[in-house]
Amino acid sequence: MAIDHYAVLGVERGADSEAIKKAYRRLTLQFHPDRHPDDTHAHERFRQINQAYDVLGDPRKRTRYDTQSRLSSGLDLAGVQPGQSPRDLLQNVFGDVFRSRRRGRRKGRDLRYTLTISLQEAVRGGPHEITFDALGPCETCSGSGTRPGGAPPATCQVCGGKGEVKGDGLFAPWTRCGRCDGAGMLQADACKTCRGAGKSRASRAFTVTLPAGVESGAQKILEGQGEPGRFEGAAGDLKVTVHVRPDPFLxxxxxxxxxxxxxxxxxxxxxxxxxxxxxxxxxxxxxxxxxxxxxxxxxxxxxxxxxxxxxxxxxxxxxxxxxxxxxxxxxxxxxxxxxxxxxxxxxxxxxxxxxxxxxxxx
Ligand SMILES: [Zn+2]
Ligand SMILES: [Zn+2]
Known part of the structure; x- marks a missing residue:
């Protein structure tokens, strides 16, 4: 068994066809290549989602798939796949133990900005205010993603908070949970403004303080000023690259x-x-x-x-x-x-x- 189709769609094994169709529609919208033109991860997910629905959306193919899954789970011990290292095996057998630690929290993404200054400003150093459009904490929910006064995020029922689902059988691979997209947590009562993402795009101002004599190409990192994390994960950083405009004389x-x-x-x-x-x-x-x-x-x-x-x-x-x-x-x-x-x-x-x-x- 290569990939667990149920896990890809984020549905339970006993899910009815309506639940499968619903999950498929939601995920194709979320991972459609038109919305992520340069994201290979999204392209791969889109491919997996379609592959999974091709099987699970067709009752006959689904029955055959379920039978095969049950059979192969019985054969797993005898049939260790070539190319699997002992570490892979341990990961598969003891995966539950390793995986349970990183549930929920997700660090926010880093922001990048190029700050262009004159040679005079580079010599002087000091604070610079920069303003640009970026994702920051949603103002309605302060970045929690939860509707103010609503129920807090809950553990994902499909993966039990692991963010991944293991196929049947001892050596079956783990597949990223499609219900929570690997977060292990679900926004039960989503904020209306940000639809539960906890983030909103707005013009944001930051202050970068440069040392006197800063050189072109120098990087200044403002920790925790990047995009907000999810489910109480830490925010990303703001990485500012300094570009000193060439002086016509000096x-x-x-x-x-x-x-x-x-x-x-x-x-x-x-x-x-x-x-x-x-x-x-x-x-x-x-x-x-x-x-x-x-x-x-x-x-x-x-x-x-x-x-x-x-x-x-x-x-x-x-x-x-x-x-x-x-x-x-x-x-x-x-x-x-x-x-x-x-x-x-x-x-x-x-x-x-x-x-x-x-x-x-x-
Ligand atoms: Zn919000
Ligand atoms: Zn999940």
Whole structure:
């Protein structure tokens, strides 16, 4: 016997055809693939439900099935199926003992959320309010699923609270109970608002507190703030993944922030003062006269907060060579070239050109 058709439909062995039809209708609605497009568990259940009804819904097939079940239960001891490990056997024989513990309670599902923040917000850290549609405790019944003032949930009569039903015979497999869908408990007096589920979808607000200097990809877990559990089971967690939006100017490297600052030929030669963005707002940076392209200047304490204090911001100075396509710029550059050709203006260049000329001599 592979699967217990009675257990799949969640009906007792002696159930009449009306009860079987009713269970079948209820379960096909509940597990219809259209309602669970990506849930393979639901697809498998739907298949089992149809298979079970194909047999139990037909009086002749049902009689044959019942006879076969009785026969195979007598043969079980002799016919241990290949592929069954000793643990499977123990599970089947002593399953009752192992299974009775986890009845009823079901942990709620986790919620996931991606929180996108700016680099400034990542450096600062602190609380963020996030709001999104999620399942939370039903407001009418506070998540119990029971109609206020109604009877509390009762143990499922079909599986006796185990959530699973064992077929006839010592080694017959266990099948998830179709009446309570494995919970072992049934909502006897369901809340009208949530139809006994204890959950309702609504816009919910959460507060996530991020550490200063949080990195992109970091995960923050808010325990017990996920979907509510069933039958007094614990709520799931809210798992927030942090995404730091790339900054157009500042790039993070560990505790350091790096940026590139372009200056003109004359700014590089004469020196200047430039306003540079930092995560704390703009600061004035002195570019010393005669700076070379590629020089790194350091803004102390403008980086990312870290264990050993706050990092720095490194400013890579790049001298932008002017494009000579503009005739006015070209004229000015030629004039500049003539004047700076003097050895005193560009001493290293003059020295090097003289050395090159010397090497060419035979
Ligand atoms: Zn409710
Ligand atoms: Zn049950």
């Amino acid at each position: 790039e993070r490297r560990g505790a350091e922030l790096r940026c590139e600052l372009f200056v003109s030929l004359t700014e590089a030669a004469l020196g200047t003062r430039v306003e540079v963005p930092t995560v704390d707002g703009a600061v004035e940076l002195d570019i010393p006269a005669g700076i070379r392209s590629g020089t790194k200047l350091r803004l102390r304490g403008k980086g990312i907060p870290a264990k050993q204090g706050r990092g720095d911001q490194l400013v890579l100075v790049t001298v932008e060579t002017p494009a000579a396509s503009d005739p006015n710029v070209a004229t000015a550059l030629r004039e500049l070239e003539e004047r700076s050709a003097l050895a005193s203006a560009l001493p290293k260049r003059s020295e090097q050109r003289a050395a090159f000329a010397e090497r060419k001599k035979p």
